[in-house]
Structure formats: C-alpha cells, structure tokens
Amino acid sequence: MDQVMAAIIRNRSFEASIPQPIWTVETVSQVLRSIPRFLFQSPRSIGRQNGFRHRTPLKQRNLKQEFYNTRKGVLILGPAAHRDAQKVQLGLEKALEFFHWVETRCGFTHNELTCREMSLVLAKGSCNSKLLWEFLKRMSRRGLLTTPTVKVGNFKKAKFLMEQMELPGFRCPPDVFTYTILISSYCRYGMETGCRKAIRRRIWEANHLFRIMLFKGFVPDVVTYNSLINGCCKTNRIKRALELLDDMVKRGVVPNRITYNSFIRVVEARDLLVELAEQGSIPREYTYKLVRDALESSGKIDLLDEELCTRLEDGIKGRIRQVMKVKPLLQHQSVS
Structure with missing residues (x-):
C-alpha cells in the first residue's frame, strides 16, 4: 500500500x-x-502544533472573485x-x-x-x-450498486440537492437513477428512525416521489421497484406492494429474486403451502405462483414435492371450473 x-x-x-x-x-x-x-x-488541516492551540489566520476574501465564481457556478467555500x-x-x-x-x-x-x-x-x-x-x-x-453505496453522503443534503435539480432551468435535471437513489434512501432512512410516525412519513414520501417520477414520464427499472416494494413489505403495506408488483409486470419489468424475497421467506413460504395442503385448503392461484416463482429464483424448487404441486394445481383448476360453471347460472338468474 x-x-x-x-x-x-x-x-x-x-x-x-x-x-x-x-x-x-x-x-x-x-x-x-x-x-x-x-x-x-x-494545508491548514495537516499536522498539529505542540503547546497551546493555534489557528492560522483566515484568508482574506475576494468578494469580487466570489461574485464571478457564483455566477459561473464554481464557487467553493468552507475547508474545501x-x-x-x-x-x-x-x-x-x-x-x-x-x-x-x-x-x-x-x-x-x-x-x-x-x-x-x-x-x-x-x-x-x-x-x-x-x-x-x-x-x-x-x-x-x-x-x-447497493443502498449503502449510494448513501455516501448526507441524506438531508441529498434531499436538498434533489429539490434544486427539480427547479426549472437547472443544468443537470434528475433522471431515473436519481429518483431511484432517493426512493431507496427514503425507505432505508425511514426504517432506521425507529419511530412509527417517521416510518409512515418516509414511506409516504417514497411513494410520492415514485408517482412524481411516473408523472414526468420516467420509466422505473427493477431496482426502483425492488426498493419501494421492500420498504412497503417491511412496513406491512402488502396491498401496496402487490400493486407495485402488478404494475411492474404490466410495464414489462421482469421481477428477480430480490423482488420475491421482499414478500416472503422461501422456507416459510414452502411450509405455508404444506400446511394448507394438509388442512385440505387450496391456496389461490396467485399465492401458489408467487411461492413457486420465489423458490425457482432462489434455486430451492426441490423443496416442493411433485405430488404436492400436482395436488395444488388440480385443486386450483377445479376451483376455476367451478367458478366458470356458477358464473353463467348467476347471469341467467339476473336476466330472469
């Protein structure tokens, strides 16, 4: 080194x-x-003098030069x-x-x-x-790129910079990557506060920023969806997380292992299906597909027995056929 x-x-x-x-x-x-x-x-920050504390005299400010640098956008103040x-x-x-x-x-x-x-x-x-x-x-x-990587600075300063970038005429307007960083930071920063009110506020701000992103015509990617879905799942907003998953599929964004792991844990999901089958209950098609996709994406599809899968799939198909038979009967009764 x-x-x-x-x-x-x-x-x-x-x-x-x-x-x-x-x-x-x-x-x-x-x-x-x-x-x-x-x-x-x-040079003022390097080394330390022995004896009493001594500070170097401050540099005389050139206000005229600072004015020109401000107009050019290159003014640097403070220790830098x-x-x-x-x-x-x-x-x-x-x-x-x-x-x-x-x-x-x-x-x-x-x-x-x-x-x-x-x-x-x-x-x-x-x-x-x-x-x-x-x-x-x-x-x-x-x-x-992970959440700790993008949070290399101060969250409040990053939020202030984002607000400046959204102003009209700013030379560097925000893009999808910028919104993704702030959404991920809102979700993570909210969970670290430990206050329920603060957590609700941060998750609301993350969803609000996501809607602003869509309103401005930006197309979110899989990282944006994963950040917001993970934040909603950790705060028990499962309905909103499922809405994001459906919107994700409609926009052609393919969910990955991180997406499914935000909803469920693999082993617990498998135990849930086994418990439902032992009790004689048949899960919904959406639930069964969600668990199966999560197991496939994590490479643990062997945890599901073929016999169990066949029984659940037959039960789901039977329920669909029963619903299709009842629907025309109800329509006939309503007409009569």
Whole structure:
C-alpha cells in the first residue's frame, strides 16, 4: 500500500513502480481510503502544533472573485476552499486509474465494498456530482450498486440537492437513477428512525416521489421497484406492494429474486403451502405462483414435492371450473 500511495503522490505509473501482489478487498479499500487523507486535505488541516492551540489566520476574501465564481457556478467555500486544486484533481485521476488497473492488470474483482470506497473518494474530491453519477451508473450496470453505496453522503443534503435539480432551468435535471437513489434512501432512512410516525412519513414520501417520477414520464427499472416494494413489505403495506408488483409486470419489468424475497421467506413460504395442503385448503392461484416463482429464483424448487404441486394445481383448476360453471347460472338468474 505504501508503494501505491508513493506512486499516486508522485504521479507515476503503477506498472513500473509496483509489483503485482495478490490484492484483497481490505488492501484495495485501504488504498482508496488513504487518497483523501493525503491529497484532499488543505494545508491548514495537516499536522498539529505542540503547546497551546493555534489557528492560522483566515484568508482574506475576494468578494469580487466570489461574485464571478457564483455566477459561473464554481464557487467553493468552507475547508474545501483552501485545498490544492491540482492535488485534488491528481487524487481523482489516480484513484480512477488504480480502480481500473487493479482489476484489469492484477485480476482483482471489485465488489460492493470497494465500489463504496471509490464512491466516497469521488464524493469527497468532486466539486460537482457529474463524475460521481457517471461512476455509479457504470457500477449499476455491473450489479455492484447497493443502498449503502449510494448513501455516501448526507441524506438531508441529498434531499436538498434533489429539490434544486427539480427547479426549472437547472443544468443537470434528475433522471431515473436519481429518483431511484432517493426512493431507496427514503425507505432505508425511514426504517432506521425507529419511530412509527417517521416510518409512515418516509414511506409516504417514497411513494410520492415514485408517482412524481411516473408523472414526468420516467420509466422505473427493477431496482426502483425492488426498493419501494421492500420498504412497503417491511412496513406491512402488502396491498401496496402487490400493486407495485402488478404494475411492474404490466410495464414489462421482469421481477428477480430480490423482488420475491421482499414478500416472503422461501422456507416459510414452502411450509405455508404444506400446511394448507394438509388442512385440505387450496391456496389461490396467485399465492401458489408467487411461492413457486420465489423458490425457482432462489434455486430451492426441490423443496416442493411433485405430488404436492400436482395436488395444488388440480385443486386450483377445479376451483376455476367451478367458478366458470356458477358464473353463467348467476347471469341467467339476473336476466330472469
């Protein structure tokens, strides 16, 4: 790790400076965590003086320059204003280069943890969110994007940024990926509060944001549906979750294992069907199909016996035939 950081700080090639060891998730994460500590801090934050506490005099503000920077949208205030822009840019470039190099040259396979550490580096070093969004979109295509990954920042700041992006004339309007991040964050943040009123409020806001997304013409993907369905199931809003599942199928979005696992646990679902069959009851066709699809998606379809499946399917077909016979009779009685 020391050799990697020396190559990053001196802006050298990784191929010429570092041998190719066996990289682990922990060592890659340590390298990514060290980049902001060495390259993103301002000189005022490095080191500590002995004796009494002493602060460096504040830098004289140039109000005229701040006015022009505000109009250009590049004004930086706070501790980040005293950082070396060249070092920050070097850290971002070398972090992305290392992230790509360790995978293509060293045979390392990234996972959710390394993806999250890289997201933190981009969030701390980027003045705008474009670079971070592009990285998250690439990781989402590879299936490495999780809720902890997208929550690299503060939830309240993310909500404020979302409100700014929805204003007319904003240079970077929100898209499907942006709405998905906020919906997932609402569901997760609501469950972490521990207050029933706060949980209901967060789930309502997630559904409200989902409806705004549809109203603006965006087509949600499977990650959007899974986030909202999982939040509804955990708060016992099963009816709303089933409505989302039906809407999901109507829009041509294919449910996956995560979708079905939000509704039921595989072993408990199998035990439920067995208990219904032993009591002589026949489940509804929708319930039976939901459990069977969940078992198939998780690779545990062997838990259902063929005899049990045949008995349940015959019972469901018999119920359908009985309903079809009763329906014409009721129509004839209503006409009479």
